[in-house]
Amino acid sequence: MKGKAYALFDCPKDIDDIKTEVFSIRRIIETPSYLEVLIFSRKDFVSGPVLSSIAEKLGFPYVAEVAFPLHSNKDAADELASMLNQASNSPLYDNPEDFRGEIIYRDIPSWIKCLLKNEKGYLGYVFHE
Numbered sequence: 001m002k003g004k005a006y007a008l009f010d011c012p013k014d015i016d017d018i019k020t021e022v023f024s025i026r027r028i029i030e031t032p033s034y035l036e037v038l039i040f041s042r043k044d045f046v047s048g049p050v051l052s053s054i055a056e057k058l059g060f061p062y063v064a065e066v067a068f069p070l071h072s073n074k075d076a077a078d079e080l081a082s083m084l085n086q087a088s089n090s091p092l093y094d095n096p097e098d099f100r101g102e103i104i105y106r107d108i109p110s111w112i113k114c115l116l117k118n119e120k121g122y123l124g125y126v127f128h129e
Contacts, residue, residue: 001069001070001071001072002067002068002069002070002071003066003067003068003069003071003072003073003074003075003076003077003105004065004066004067004068004073004076004105004106005065005066005068005073005076005077005079005080005103005104005105006051006055006063006064006065006066006080006103006104006105007063007064007066007080007084007101007102007103007104008042008054008055008058008060008062008063008101008102008104009060009062009063009064009084009087009099009100009101009102010060010061010062010099010100010101011061011062011087011092011093011099012092012093012094012098013092015039015040015041015062017092018039018062018092019039021087021090021091021092022037022039022064022083022087024090025083025086025087025090026083028086029082029083029086031079031082031083032068032079034068034069035066035067035068035076035079036065036066036067036068036069037064037065037066037083038064038065038066039062039063039064039065040062040063040064040065041061041062041063042055042056042059042060042061042062042063045063045065051104054104058102060100060101060102064080064083064084066079066080066083073105073106073107074105074107076105077103077105077112080103081103084099084101084103087099
């Protein structure tokens with residue numbers, strides 16, 4: 001079993017800056033070393049039809065994919081939320097309030113969309129069946 005979650009987000013920096021900052025963020029919040037994190041531009045992100053459709057519809061330029069071995073999709077979403085909350089307070093953003101993003105994970109049979117709230121986690125609700 002491998003929990004998976006996805007973040008769709010906006011950032012004024014380019015993808016190389018984001019990938020570099022992810023390493024610092026992971027050290028700061030002490031994510032498990034076996035947590036897998038990939039960053040894509042939305043145009044380079046390839047997934048199933050439902051998730052690709054959601055990404056296209058929301059229009060955020062970047063996608064983060066997290067895989068968390070031996071954990072649930074919800075656990076992966078929690079780790080991703082922690083990372084994005086820290087990212088909003090990193091050099092990636094001049095003002096933490098500028099951060100916009102959403103986390104999506106699957107809770108069979110539904111997709112759950114989680115609205116991010118800076119510094120306070122997120123609120124989840126059913127997005128797509």
